[in-house]
Amino acid sequence: MNIPVKTWRFHGGVHPADGKALSNSVPAQRAPLLERYTVALQQNIGAPPKPIVAKGDVVKKGQLIAEAGGFVSAPIHAPTSGTVGDTVEVPGANGGTIPAIEIIADGKDEWGSGLEPIPNWKNTDREILKKRIAEAGIVGMGGAAFPTHVKLSPPPEKGIDTLILNGAECEPYLTADHRLMLERTEAVLEGAAIAAKILRVDRIFLGIEENKPDAIAALREKAGAYGVTVVPLHVRYPQGGEKQLIYALTGRSVATGGLPMDVGCVVQNVGSCAAIRDAVVEGHPLIERYTTVTGTPVVNPGTWILRLGTTVEQALTFAGGVKERAAKVIMGGPMMGFAQTSLGVTITKNSSGILLLQWKETSGYTSNPCIRCGRCVRACPMKLLPGPVSVMVESENYDEAERNYVMDCMECGVCTYVCPAKRPLVQHFRRAKAEINAKRRAAKAKQA
């Protein structure tokens, strides 16, 4: 399908040096089986899953070890066959600690998920497919980790007419989705077709940044068979932001505080689509994912197929360790990822990358005053006023910040990237959002 599709240009954005050349030509490698996996028990947004195995239990690869803790929750499965070990605490990628279950591998790596393959999904009931996706524990693998089956159950009055596949991968350095689209092209497209069947839509766009010509070519070759339109997009961060992507592909803008389904769209990450296909066609739950291990200090940067529960330390060992002193270890990309203080963090369903940066490459923040240059205002994809709002937050004037729509900030980091005074703007906004949310909760508690 080579028909040019009209695209729209969102406000602002930046084009950072993308660093993708480090790893985008390296085929993804399957990581060797480890002796022990530490599977974190909170890998999705929403209710934490409840563990259903005890120490000493024997589990098969893909067997359920924690069931969903509610509708907005996703179950967790054993990454390999073996015995259940201790329940330990691991550092979470975005702070704090989370409980985790150790799985000690027996080396046989035997499947036993108990999920029957549904190769003939075209003639299968939508509800069965949706249930399968929920059972397979699939979440948004781009970063937010929102359970996929919830996304695929929009209220009928929303009138969903478009399924958007997010293959933009606008974060610099990350190439996991790129490799995935190149190597598992049909899996992505078939998963998208399954999702489209569940949603009853026939308009499927795949938004992909133009810096992945090989993936675009591969996708285009096969997309027609699945009814997917591949739309190359400008290379501009944050092209893969949900609201920006919808706007770029359909010209619809999601209202502040609204959701994509308000404008008739559902956005799925390409990784989630491949996982949907695996869950339905193969009966395999989500136990591994494409993760980029990259950065200039890494000896062999590349994309790895890592099982959930692999620690960052092990993943870095696969990649040969570091050749230069790394100042930062980041889970995710350089724009929105989280800096880590320990290597004990584990790979979860939304770990798109492990990025190491040298000191000279990272940002050093200062407490310099805002010089009102207005670059952040020009660059903000949400059309906010980052500079002035950060000054309001600095003087703890959260009401004023709220009136200036700080809650619409999606923390994409564009403002901070362009700030010549190197002010930690995103941190200010996170602080403001946390304070305002706390205030709202307090107000709500008072009302109740």
Place this chain on the structure above:
Amino acid sequence: MSEEIEKKTVVLPEPGSLVLSTSPHVQDGDSISKIMLKVLVCLLPAVIASIWFFRFNAVRILVYCGAFSVFAEYAWSLAIRRKPTVGDFSALVTGVILALNLPPGAPWWLCMVGSVFAIIVVKELFGGLGQNPFNPAAAARVALLVGFAGPMTQWAAPVTGELVSGATPLGAVQLAKGSKEAMAILGSPENLKALFLGNVGGSIGETSALAILIGGFGLLCFRLIKWQIPLAMIATIFVFSGIVHLAAPELTPGPVYHILSGGVMIGAFFMATDMVTSPMTALGGLVFGALIGVLTCVIRIWGAYPEGVSFSIVIANALVPLIDRLCYIRPFGWHSHSASALQIRRGEIK
């Protein structure tokens, strides 16, 4: 076995030595000092033109103002025990712009008073770079005009360096007021050409519209200024003075004369656009520029001062917080019909 050995030689980052900060973890390479250096580069054409036309006088004033400004900033940093901030070059930029705003006959002490006033009173007392509500160079020029009217009108003919008074294009307008014919002579093509190239009397850096345009083009290319401000300012002056010229040709020369003469060009590109003291939004920039244009014309045509650009800039600077307040931008996804979404956001309905 070999695998075992390999595993041991793998070097991993040491926990405890890692840097912790919020995202984003990369930034573009720009910094305040780089911005100021770029501004200095863009000032080069005007500086060269000033030296070309006013020779030693220009060199003298540029050196004085630059040195006094940097020294004032350094001394202030020492006085309040702060890490010296001269490294960001903002003081040098202020000094150079102020120098370009001084007449060729300005004595050394005028340069000193102006520089110290600009740096200490207008900038540092307000907290330094980024905190000052008024443009230091414009405010200093205003202060000098008000306080030292005599030395501030030590004009000289270009190239020859002969000191004369009342020899600026705008001074000529004041003299020609009331005479339609005199105004027509002022607006003649030869006259306009001289104004464009800068071969006329005036402050050392503001005579050559051509040189400033080259620098302004540079500023726009570096994306250091909002194009809205100079555009709105120059367009407003053009329209406003054009209308007055058509209605009363004896009162003022044609609009092109106004744009090319005096401090309009340097004001539009280098002073009004000062990022610290101009509005942040595009719409705000348009309003701001138009306001300066109107005030400039009013002061020039009806006021006692022949030139009103720096007065207008300082007054408009004072209005910037108000402009910022009124010319806000709506966030992406703000629709007038999304009231319910707004309410959800405010927590009014769940």
Place this chain on the structure above:
Amino acid sequence: MLITILVSAGVVAAVGLVLGALIGFTAKKFEVETDPKIEAVQELLPGANCGGCGYAGCADFASAIVTKDTDPSGCSACSDAMLAKIAEVTGKAAGKKEKMTAVVFCSGSFSRSTQAADYNGILDCRSASIVAGAGGKACRFGCLGYGSCARACPFGAIEIRDGLAVVHPELCRACGKCVNVCPRKLIRLVPASAKIHVYCNSLEKPAKRRKLCKNPCLACKKCIRTDENHMQMQAGLVRVNYSNPPEPGFVEQVKCPTGALQLEEMHRKIEALKPAAPAPKKEESK
């Protein structure tokens, strides 16, 4: 001449009379009732507007005292003499209150705690606490050391020494602002009569605490075994029983193996060699 004087005096007097009558008329017609007591009470309140009483400021509290019979001793910044004077104004007996003081339950200064990372960001506890990993110290429970409490204190009673917040009890008026602002919930208001505290808030596994800090409470309960009446366990932490605090000599008696149980004075001596100057308040009165 005399006539001029008389006429002008007469005219001015007449004008005055007319206008006076007019003012009197409007004042009667549009009268608004106010209680002079409110202002009197407000004058007596400290005017720090610290909000420790739970009202929006001293003026609000004053009107609550007069109109809603709120107990003036709710103001922790008031001295007893002031309370007596307020009681005189309102004609109601003032309640008795125990002097409280804030305590930061941590001894992990930068030099005495393990650093997990090199924090680069806003130097404010509440901002640091939202960064994954929160600040540079490895302990998840200890003082971040970026001084949000010190900035929040209207009386300048908290000082940051080497990355640890230390309260000066003689300046503290127990308004509770620091308690609310601390993201780690390290600060509590306790009776000022207690001179000994357990300076640790860690809920980490005891074995791990040692690695993170030089003075952790290891929950060995040696102090509790020494005297069960004075010490107790509270939500997994060893704490002084503040309804029956031990005498200063208790520290010698127990000999806490890590030094987490410490005299307030000693704790301050180690951390805070010079007292902080009280922050000047009430800027620009007129």
Place this chain on the structure above:
Amino acid sequence: MDTNELLMLTVGAILVNNVVLSRILGICPFLGVSKRIETALGMSGAVIFVMTLASFVTALFNRFLVTATFTINGQTVSLAFTRILLFIVVIAALVQIVEILLKKFSPSLYVSLGIYLPLITTNCAVLGAAELNADASRGLISSTVFGLSTGVGFGLALLLFASIRERLAISRIPKAMQGTAIALVTAGILAMAFMGFSGLVK
């Protein structure tokens, strides 16, 4: 009274001879009530109202009492020397009435204006407007217009100043300069800029 003259009078009072920035009158409320735009607007409203009313009433007094001469018992009596006295009394009474009304109908504005409302009583700006009118022997209409535009000039300066001070409040001003000190520096720079308008009105 022709329109051109009234226009000149208005422009003169608002821009050229701005009561605060050029005549340096009414500095106390200018500094005191300029911390927030809302209160500044309220204060400007109060001043405009009082000034217009006071200019009108004092013009009346000026016309029929102060400049009039009476002949009593063959002696001519002039009350010209009681001008300031009478003006102050009148203005004070007016402000009192405004204050009472404000307290009744807009308590929040009353609280935010605080001490500055009674200060209008002895505000040199109001008295100054009345005196300038009397000195220039203006008629009723032009006096009222002058009072109104002087009030607008005051309001303009106050609004400008309040918006700057709102920004100054979140600036990193050196401790020694915080508050009134920096406000006066700002006012000085603003006053110099307003001198650019000189000569607009001959």
